[in-house]
Amino acid sequence: MSPENRNYMPESDVVGLNLKETELTLGMPGETRVTTDTGVKLGTKRGFSETIDLNLGRSNVKCHDKVCDDELENDVLGGATKSLTEKAQLVGWPPVRASRKNVMKSCKFIKVAVDGAPYLRKVDLEMYNSYQQLLSALEDMFSCLTIRNYLNEKKLMDPANGVEYVATYEDRDGDWMLVGDVPWKMFVESCKRVRLMKSSEAIGLAPRTPQKCSSTA
Amino acid sequence: MMNYFPDEVLEHVFDFVTSHRDRNAVSLVCKLWYRVERFSRQRVFIGNCYAISPERLIARFPGVKALTLKGKPHFADFNLVPQDWGGYVQPWIEALARSRIGLEELRLKRMVVSDESLDVLSRSFTNFKSLVLVSCEGFTTDGLAAIAANCRFLRELDLQENEIEEKKNHWLGCFPDSCTSLVSLNFACLKEINLAALERLVARNPNLKSLKLNRAVPIEALQRILMRAPQLVDLGTGSFVLDRDSDDSETYRKLKATIQKCRSIRNLSGFLEVAPRCLPAVYPICLNLTYLNLSYAAGIHGSELIKLIRFCGKLQRLWILDCIGDKGLEVVASTCKDLQELRVFPSDPFGAGHAAVTETGLVAISSGCPKLNSLLYFCQQMTNAALIAVAKNCTNFIRFRLCILDPAKPDPVTMQPLDEGFGAIVQSSKRIRRLSLSGLLTDRVFLYIGMYAEQLEMLSIAFAGDSDKGMLYVLNGCKKLRKLEIRDSPFGDMALLRDVGKYETMRSLWMSSCDVTLGGCKTLAKKMPRLNVEIINENDQMEFAHEDSQKVEKMYLYRTLVGPRKDAPEFVWTLV
Numbered sequence: 001m002s003p004e005n006r007n008y009m010p011e012s013d014v015v016g017l018n019l020k021e022t023e024l025t026l027g028m029p030g031e032t033r034v035t036t037d038t039g040v041k042l043g044t045k046r047g048f049s050e051t052i053d054l055n056l057g058r059s060n061v062k063c064h065d066k067v068c069d070d071e072l073e074n075d076v077l078g079g080a081t082k083s084l085t086e087k088a089q090l091v092g093w094p095p096v097r098a099s100r101k102n103v104m105k106s107c108k109f110i111k112v113a114v115d116g117a118p119y120l121r122k123v124d125l126e127m128y129n130s131y132q133q134l135l136s137a138l139e140d141m142f143s144c145l146t147i148r149n150y151l152n153e154k155k156l157m158d159p160a161n162g163v164e165y166v167a168t169y170e171d172r173d174g175d176w177m178l179v180g181d182v183p184w185k186m187f188v189e190s191c192k193r194v195r196l197m198k199s200s201e202a203i204g205l206a207p208r209t210p211q212k213c214s215s216t217a
Numbered sequence: 218m219m220n221y222f223p224d225e226v227l228e229h230v231f232d233f234v235t236s237h238r239d240r241n242a243v244s245l246v247c248k249l250w251y252r253v254e255r256f257s258r259q260r261v262f263i264g265n266c267y268a269i270s271p272e273r274l275i276a277r278f279p280g281v282k283a284l285t286l287k288g289k290p291h292f293a294d295f296n297l298v299p300q301d302w303g304g305y306v307q308p309w310i311e312a313l314a315r316s317r318i319g320l321e322e323l324r325l326k327r328m329v330v331s332d333e334s335l336d337v338l339s340r341s342f343t344n345f346k347s348l349v350l351v352s353c354e355g356f357t358t359d360g361l362a363a364i365a366a367n368c369r370f371l372r373e374l375d376l377q378e379n380e381i382e383e384k385k386n387h388w389l390g391c392f393p394d395s396c397t398s399l400v401s402l403n404f405a406c407l408k409e410i411n412l413a414a415l416e417r418l419v420a421r422n423p424n425l426k427s428l429k430l431n432r433a434v435p436i437e438a439l440q441r442i443l444m445r446a447p448q449l450v451d452l453g454t455g456s457f458v459l460d461r462d463s464d465d466s467e468t469y470r471k472l473k474a475t476i477q478k479c480r481s482i483r484n485l486s487g488f489l490e491v492a493p494r495c496l497p498a499v500y501p502i503c504l505n506l507t508y509l510n511l512s513y514a515a516g517i518h519g520s521e522l523i524k525l526i527r528f529c530g531k532l533q534r535l536w537i538l539d540c541i542g543d544k545g546l547e548v549v550a551s552t553c554k555d556l557q558e559l560r561v562f563p564s565d566p567f568g569a570g571h572a573a574v575t576e577t578g579l580v581a582i583s584s585g586c587p588k589l590n591s592l593l594y595f596c597q598q599m600t601n602a603a604l605i606a607v608a609k610n611c612t613n614f615i616r617f618r619l620c621i622l623d624p625a626k627p628d629p630v631t632m633q634p635l636d637e638g639f640g641a642i643v644q645s646s647k648r649i650r651r652l653s654l655s656g657l658l659t660d661r662v663f664l665y666i667g668m669y670a671e672q673l674e675m676l677s678i679a680f681a682g683d684s685d686k687g688m689l690y691v692l693n694g695c696k697k698l699r700k701l702e703i704r705d706s707p708f709g710d711m712a713l714l715r716d717v718g719k720y721e722t723m724r725s726l727w728m729s730s731c732d733v734t735l736g737g738c739k740t741l742a743k744k745m746p747r748l749n750v751e752i753i754n755e756n757d758q759m760e761f762a763h764e765d766s767q768k769v770e771k772m773y774l775y776r777t778l779v780g781p782r783k784d785a786p787e788f789v790w791t792l793v
Contacts, residue, residue, distance in 0.1 A: 092295035092704070093679070094595060094622050095653075097352070099378045099406065100562060103515045103538070172493075189518045 108188060114142055114165065114196040125188045131180055135167065138196070156196060164199035228257045237262045256280060263287070264724050266304060266328065267749065270779045271312035282321045283347075284313075288328035290727050290773055291677075292702055294352065297729060297771070299755055301786045304328045307337075314341035322347040322373075329353070335360030339367035347373035347401075354380040358407075362388035365396075373401040375427075383409055390414040397421050403429035405453050405487065412438055420445045429453030432489045440472045447478045453510075454487035457495050473498040486510035486536075493521045503528035510536040512562045519573070523548045534558040539574045539595060546578030550585025558591035563622060576603030583610035591616040599656055600628045604638025614646035618653035624680040624705075627657040634658050640665035643673075653677040660687035667694020675700040685712035692719050702727040710737030717744050725775035736765030738772055742792035749781055750774045750792045 108125040121141050128134045138156065156165040167179035171190040179187070179194070231254055234240055244254040260283040263269060274281065288304025306328045313320050320342040330353045338345070345368045358381065364374065365388055389404075389411050399422040404410060410433045419425060419442050426449060430439065434455030443449070459468055472495075482502045491514050503509075506529050511517065517525075519542045526532075526545070532553040539561050541549070549556070559582060561574055574596045580603045583589060590613045599621050619639075627634055635656040643649055643666055650672055654662065658681035666673065667690035674697055682688065688708040691698070693716070701723065709732030720726060720741075735752070742750040753771035781791040 090624065092292065092297045093624060094563060094620055095295045095677075095679075096563065096595075097294050097378060098296070100512070103513050103562070103564065186520075189520070 108191075110191055110193050112138065112141070112194045112196070115198045115201070117142070123194075125191060130184055131187075134179075138167070138194075142196070165196040166199050167194060168197050169194045224253050227253045231257055235260075259283060261285070265775050265777075266306075266309070267779070267782050268724070268775060268777045271309045273778070275312060275316045275318060279316075279318070282319055283324075284309075284320065284322070285324040285326075286328060287326045290702070290725065291327075291700070292704070292727055292729070293327055297704070299753065299788060302753070302789060303782065303784055303786070305784060306330050307334045310334045310338050310341070314338075318342075319344060321345055322349075324349040324351075325353055326351040327353065329355040330360070332356050332360035332363070336363040339363040344370060346370055347375075349373065349375040349377070350379050351377045352379065357382040358384050358386055358388040362386055362391040365389065365391035366393070369393075369395070370398055371396065372398055374399075375401055375403045376406050377403065379406050381407060383407060387411040387414060389418060392418055394421065398424065400424050401427035401451075403427065403453065405429045405431050405455075405489070407431045407433075409433050416441060416445070423448070425449065427451035427484075430455035430487060432456050436472060436495065437468055440468070440475050443475045443479055447475075448481055449479060450481050451484040452479070452482050452487070454485075454489075456490040457488050458490050458492040459495055469495065469498060473501070477501045480505070482506070484508040484510075486513075488514035488517070491516040493517055496521055496525055500525070500528050505531065507531055508534040512536040512538055512560065514538070515564060519545050527552055529553060532556055536560040536562070538562050538564040540564045542573040543575055543578035543581070546574060547581040547585075550581045553586060555588060556582070556586040557588050559586075559589060560593040561595055562593075563595040573597075576600050579603060580606050580610075583607040587611055588613065590614055593618045593620075595620045595622060597622060598626060598629050599635060599638065600630050601633060601635055601638040601641075602628075602630070604635065605641040608638075608641035608645040612645045612647075614642065614649050616651040617642055617646065617649060618651065618677070619655055620653065621655045624655070625657045626655075634661070636661040636665065640669070643669040648672050651675040654681055655679060659683050660690070663687040663690040667691050670695055672697055674698060676702070678703040678706055680705045682706045682708060685709055685715075688712035689715055692716055698722075699724045701725075703729070703731055705730040707732055709733055710740075713737050714740060717741055720745065720748055720774060721776050723776065725773065727771075727773050728769075729771040731768075733769050733772060734765060735763070735767050735769055738769055738774075739765065739792050741774070746793075747776060747778065748774050749777050751785070752790045752792065754788050754790060 109122045110125060111120045112123055113120045123134070123137060123141070125134070128137065135156065142156075156167065157163070158165070168176050169179050169187070169191045170193045171177055172192060176195070182190075227250070231240070231243060234243055237260070240254060240258060244251045255277050257280065258278045259280055261274065261278055261281050262285045263274070264287050266286045266288050274284075286306065286309060288306075289298055289302060292298060293302070304327060306325055314337055321344050323338065323345075324347075330350065335356055338348075340363075348364060348368075348371075356379075361374075361376075361381075364371065371392075392399075392414075396418075399418070402418075402425065408431065410431055412434065415430075415434070416438065419428070425446050428442070428446065428449055428451070430442075430453055432455050434442075436454075436457055436459055439454055439457075443452075476498055479502060483505060485499065485502070485506055485508070488511055493516065496517065503525065509529060509532055511522065511525075515538065517538075517540075519540050522537065522541045523545050526535075526541075526548055529535075530552055533555050535549065535553065535556060535558070537545075537560070541561070546561075549559075561578075564573075574594070576596070576599045579594055579596070579599075583606065587610060589611045592614065593616075596619070599619060628638070636659055639652075639654060639658070639662050643652070647669075649670055652666070652670065652673060652675070654677065660683045663682060663686075666676070673695045676691060676695070676698065678701075685708055687706070688703070689712050691701070692712070698719075704727075708728065713728075713733050714737060738750050738752060742748065751773045752769055753773065755770070781793065785791055
């Protein structure tokens with residue numbers, strides 16, 4: 001089912017069945033059904049053209065101009081690849097042999113899971129310079145959540161139902177840790193995946209700092 | 218007085234003259250010395266395979282035993298030279314075979330090698346001992362099988378960064394059981410290998426000193442191989458990962474114990490795949506290392522690199538990825554006091570450009586390692602102040618190659634070009650022979666280079682300079698210049714044609730995306746018949762108007778004694 005095949009059919013409303021309302025979509029908790037200008041509904045399954053084809057390391061592009069246009073407008077991850085497209089892609093630059101180009105690691109993409117959400121997202125930790133930036137990005141991505149910062153706690157909350165989430169991550173030793181304890185760079189190096197855990201389940205990980213108020217909408 | 222000595226005495230004296238340049242100089246003294254020298258010469262170096270022909274080589278040096286040949290221009294490493302440009306070794310091997318030359322060693326760089334050439338090579342020279350192929354292409358593992366099967370006294374097979382098509386032929390098994398003379402084996406650039414054949418080969422070659430494995434050799438096999446070859450001096454590991462399913466601790470313990478027995482290892486490389494928790498297994502041999510190459514080890518993070526480096530107090534050469542960071546380089550500076558060569562490679566050259574090293578790391582190195590004489594440094598940024606500090610700390614640079622990843626980037630603190638910084642380097646390191654520039658640079662840096670870099674032999678320029686004056690400063694000032702390669706810089710016909718005789722004193726000149734025109738190149742070619750002026754024209758032949766005023770996309774010229782080459786493809790025009 002690609003978006004192109006979904007035509008908005010006002011007739012169904014006239015008939016009274018209001019099929020649109022009962023239309024099945026995938027969505028994150030709290031998302032409303034929104035249609036963009038192009039008629040593409042957010043939360044519906046992406047068509048093939050919209051899935052990501054990250055073209056990292058386009059070293060063989062024959063580009064005589066300093067900047068090549070990179071057509072990734074349908075990039076669902078939004079800003080993640082913008083910095084790559086803005087960078088000049090020059091033939092033979094930087095002067096690195098072909099055998100070394102394979103050594104470079106791709107950006108540090110890790111999976112982000114939110115308790116209760118039907119699917120995971122991926123973020124590139126290299127895109128951010130601080131925990132605050134990461135949480136803002138998560139806030140954007142899971143649009144139902146807002147950041148709450150008490151006394152350096154890194155928490156996210158769903159205002160619709162008052163559920164609090166605690167950001168945790170799995171490190172390279174396989175242990176689940178609270179996001180925010182170690183310096184940012186150390187976190188980027190050691191983080192393998194992130195899970196936004198419901199606060200009620202995060203006993204044992206949550207910091208023992210006095211809380212000013214409990215979670216209410 | 219030397220004329221009263223018989224030729225044998227002269228020859229015996231010349232035996233002590235080993236470097237190519239010194240022997241070349243000896244041959245120029247007088248006709249007698251020329252004659253004695255040429256018959257006794259065994260090692261010949263040909264830096265450009267198109268500068269001379271195999272026939273003339275054989276005519277002058279009938280006793281040649283060891284030959285080095287180089288083919289494509291250096292910028293071919295970075296995809297700037299199209300496929301099929303040239304550099305074929307076949308005519309050389311065929312000519313040497315026909316003339317019954319007693320070839321024993323062949324070293325090729327950036328050449329096209331075919332399976333047929335390897336087959337002829339393996340059958341034509343009974344005492345053939347050593348084959349070293351660097352950045353070559355055009356052959357498959359069938360060619361390697363011929364070498365393995367036919368070269369009865371093979372001591373060395375060294376394959377460095379070649380493009381080899383791999384067939385399912387288990388070439389390594391083609392070494393006969395009687396092959397016990399191997400000293401050096403490097404197949405790191407291959408993807409597959411026959412493990413059983415490898416282990417048997419190592420077991421029956423007790424003189425093996427240098428062994429570089431590929432990714433297909435798992436850590437368990439490495440342990441078994443090291444058990445058989447504790448005498449290794451030079452080791453390149455393959456995969457350095459413990460399989461999760463196997464009994465990790467037992468394998469790890471055995472590995473660590475085995476490595477500990479390899480007390481002769483001085484050079485360590487590989488780690489093409491690596492699990493950081495396996496690294497401590499090599500700590501026991503780190504103390505003895507003089508060369509460490511971790512530039513392919515993408516899986517090791519900065520903190521682990523640092524832990525490893527702290528054990529390597531005797532390092533003289535270090536090749537590493539920029540994820541070591543400035544902090545890591547500070548640790549190198551405080552640990553590796555004997556460091557002479559450092560290469561820091563980018564771990565993400567085409568990505569978002571967040572290289573982990575800056576001028577800070579370089580200054581720290583220069584401060585802690587005053588013996589540093591060879592540098593290759595890919596970084597995010599550089600300042601004049603830092604370069605000036607480096608120049609003060611280290612005055613012995615022979616090679617200085619700096620690559621700021623963002624082309625033409627100025628000093629981020631002052632927003633000035635980096636002229637003064639590079640100027641300080643060439644002024645303080647009087648013996649500098651190789652230099653690569655980057656960052657924002659004006660004609661001024663070339664003025665400094667022309668003035669101070671008296672020993673400079675190779676210069677690489679990219680996105681630099683303002684006018685022809687820049688190139689002229691270099692051509693006029695650097696008397697020992699041999700190779701000049703320039704890309705994306707505003708140098709044109711005026712600079713190209715000012716001193717045409719200069720190019721006969723050099724090996725080659727490369728200019729791409731500069732301002733030289735077809736007319737200018739034609740003029741040069743006409744004036745200098747002993748230069749091959751080649752234009753590489755990748756555009757559709759029909760579209761390319763033969764306008765003399767048209768700028769030339771890629772020009773490569775080189776001195777030669779044998780005229781235009783006959784194997785040039787359609788897209789290469791040799792101007793006459």
